[in-house]
Amino acid sequence: MDRRVRQRRHWLLHGLLPALLAAAASADEVPAADTLGPAFATRNAAFLPVSYAQLPGWDSDALHESANGMRASCQALQRKPAWAGICADFDALDGSDAALRGFFLRNFYAYQIMSPARQPDGLITGYFEPLLDGRRQRDDRFRHPVYGLPRDLLTLDAAARGQGASAWLVRQGNRLLPAEPGTSGAAQYTLALDDARPNIRDKRLRVRLDGTTVRPYWTRQEIEQQALDAPVLAWVDDARRLYSLQIQGSGKIELEDGSLIRVSYLEQNGQPFLPNVTRSADAGLVLQAIKTRGLRVGAASGALAPDPAVPAVVNDEVAQLIARLSGQAPPPAAAKRPAPATTPASMPARPRPVSANANVQALIAALMGDAPAAPARPAAPAPAQPQKQPPASLALVAPASAPAGSSGSASASRPVADSGASSGSSGIPDPSYVFFRNTGGDGPQGPVGALGVPLSAGRSLAVDPRSIPLGSPVFISTRDPARRGGPLQRLMFAQDTGGAIRGSVRADLFWGFGDSAGQLALATNDRAQMWLLLPHAQAQAAAAASGPATRGLRSAATLRDCVVDDPDLCVED
Numbered sequence: 001m002d003r004r005v006r007q008r009r010h011w012l013l014h015g016l017l018p019a020l021l022a023a024a025a026s027a028d029e030v031p032a033a034d035t036l037g038p039a040f041a042t043r044n045a046a047f048l049p050v051s052y053a054q055l056p057g058w059d060s061d062a063l064h065e066s067a068n069g070m071r072a073s074c075q076a077l078q079r080k081p082a083w084a085g086i087c088a089d090f091d092a093l094d095g096s097d098a099a100l101r102g103f104f105l106r107n108f109y110a111y112q113i114m115s116p117a118r119q120p121d122g123l124i125t126g127y128f129e130p131l132l133d134g135r136r137q138r139d140d141r142f143r144h145p146v147y148g149l150p151r152d153l154l155t156l157d158a159a160a161r162g163q164g165a166s167a168w169l170v171r172q173g174n175r176l177l178p179a180e181p182g183t184s185g186a187a188q189y190t191l192a193l194d195d196a197r198p199n200i201r202d203k204r205l206r207v208r209l210d211g212t213t214v215r216p217y218w219t220r221q222e223i224e225q226q227a228l229d230a231p232v233l234a235w236v237d238d239a240r241r242l243y244s245l246q247i248q249g250s251g252k253i254e255l256e257d258g259s260l261i262r263v264s265y266l267e268q269n270g271q272p273f274l275p276n277v278t279r280s281a282d283a284g285l286v287l288q289a290i291k292t293r294g295l296r297v298g299a300a301s302g303a304l305a306p307d308p309a310v311p312a313v314v315n316d317e318v319a320q321l322i323a324r325l326s327g328q329a330p331p332p333a334a335a336k337r338p339a340p341a342t343t344p345a346s347m348p349a350r351p352r353p354v355s356a357n358a359n360v361q362a363l364i365a366a367l368m369g370d371a372p373a374a375p376a377r378p379a380a381p382a383p384a385q386p387q388k389q390p391p392a393s394l395a396l397v398a399p400a401s402a403p404a405g406s407s408g409s410a411s412a413s414r415p416v417a418d419s420g421a422s423s424g425s426s427g428i429p430d431p432s433y434v435f436f437r438n439t440g441g442d443g444p445q446g447p448v449g450a451l452g453v454p455l456s457a458g459r460s461l462a463v464d465p466r467s468i469p470l471g472s473p474v475f476i477s478t479r480d481p482a483r484r485g486g487p488l489q490r491l492m493f494a495q496d497t498g499g500a501i502r503g504s505v506r507a508d509l510f511w512g513f514g515d516s517a518g519q520l521a522l523a524t525n526d527r528a529q530m531w532l533l534l535p536h537a538q539a540q541a542a543a544a545a546s547g548p549a550t551r552g553l554r555s556a557a558t559l560r561d562c563v564v565d566d567p568d569l570c571v572e573d
Contacts, residue, residue, distance in 0.1 A: 037109025045504035057489025122505020126524030206270025449496030457512030
């Protein structure tokens with residue numbers, strides 16, 4: 001045989017053939033093209049299919065830094081059919097940026113998230129994990145309780161109100177469930193719930209029993225004037241700092257012996273989140289400092305100054321919000337709040353409490369209706385966001401720092417003591433109130449968010465779970481407060497929820513623990529665009545449910561409320 005023929009055969013066998021086999025073996029790993037998913041819409045958002053090449057900064061993001069976020073999402077979602085294979089694929093990766101890019105390309109369709117009016121611009125804000133001083137036992141100074149779950153706080157499906165002024169109900173754990181007359185343990189109750197608003201995630205009301213009458217759960221003012229039947233996780237010395245903790249949704253408490261306990265959002269009283277902002281208060285400062293998770297109101301003079309860089313719909317919401325908080329319009333519906341997240345390794349283990357920061361103090365003063373303090377830095381003219389609806393879960397996490405299906409038991413809270421006595425009025429007019437769980441001592445992981453997993457500093461988002469399914473990867477493009485407004489374009493994970501986090505293109509970025517994180521959180525309030533990465537199976541199901549609505553042929557009233565109808569993540573009406 002000619003030597004050249006033998007050489008060619010050798011090359012084919014030992015060169016081209018292995019390459020072909022390798023290509024065949026990897027055919028399922030790397031898609032032939034950046035394929036587009038089907039378009040779809042919900043009542044709250046529209047989803048435009050895009051290629052990954054259209055994501056600004058996708059190729060330059062350090063995706064290996066997002067691996068912990070993906071791992072945490074898989075921890076919560078790996079048993080769900082749409083995620084089982086995805087999480088198995090993720091576990092087999094080598095963790096390199098190239099491998100992760102191929103993984104997302106292979107398993108997720110990319111969608112630009114838009115408002116129902118097809119506007120791509122929205123709002124991103126920031127939150128963090130503060131530090132408070134506390135005690136195990138109450139004394140004259142440390143007299144404000146950090147409550148666990150009250151034993152008399154119950155939930156009732158909002159649909160029960162459709163039965164009329166009364167209903168047969170039976171109690172199971174902390175839930176009231178519809179029952180047939182005569183059912184063992186059931187009774188007929190009067191429903192005095194005209195003003196109650198359901199939580200947006202689980203569509204349940206937070207209620208209490210008053211004899212045979214079901215009423216909305218106690219307001220903040222009522223809670224402060226009684227000895228609540230609830231475990232106390234710690235006692236703190238400042239009601240306003242406790243209020244700030246409730247707004248952030250999680251934090252750490254340093255006890256008298258120097259030990260730290262971490263608390264995370266567990267539940268909320270179902271009352272609307274209504275801080276005492278008036279036209280005489282510096283609303284811009286309130287937005288930055290108090291971190292109502294994106295609430296932005298007007299200027300100190302009370303005149304609304306629309307920000308031309310912000311979508312008109314956002315400025316309209318700001319105007320409505322100011323009117324509501326000024327008592328010129330009826331308050332809206334309730335919303336919920338998220339829990340915080342993890343700390344970068346560079347962050348000090350025990351920084352000085354951010355709650356002592358001048359911006360935070362000024363913000364709290366403004367919320368309290370005190371004389372406004374001068375802002376530490378000029379306040380921007382006022383973009384804003386969520387329609388301040390009475391949150392079904394004010395400060396942080398949605399009723400689910402624990403997964404939505406959980407009972408919310410306080411047994412894991414390891415209480416310091418039960419309250420035993422009222423703390424007296426704090427003077428805080430906001431009727432909303434947050435209850436916490438003790439998630440253990442200090443540690444490297446972030447606090448637990450609404451998805452039920454630890455949050456990652458700089459990579460976890462609080463979102464509206466109707467528009468962005470919890471656990472989903474979300475790519476964002478905004479400005480970086482740590483780099484003088486340079487681009488911040490990175491992959492994040494939707495792992496938390498929040499009372500002021502309402503709407504389609506809307507998120508709250510978790511920055512971590514302590515003063516450095518607090519400064520970044522206070523500085524984060526900017527326009528943003530967002531892209532949802534959705535598993536193929538979920539995208540196909542969402543498109544099937546959306547039907548021709550994406551072509552304008554269907555009424556919004558017939559669209560789904562949630563992208564993914566999942567009782568653990570978002571419950572349909």
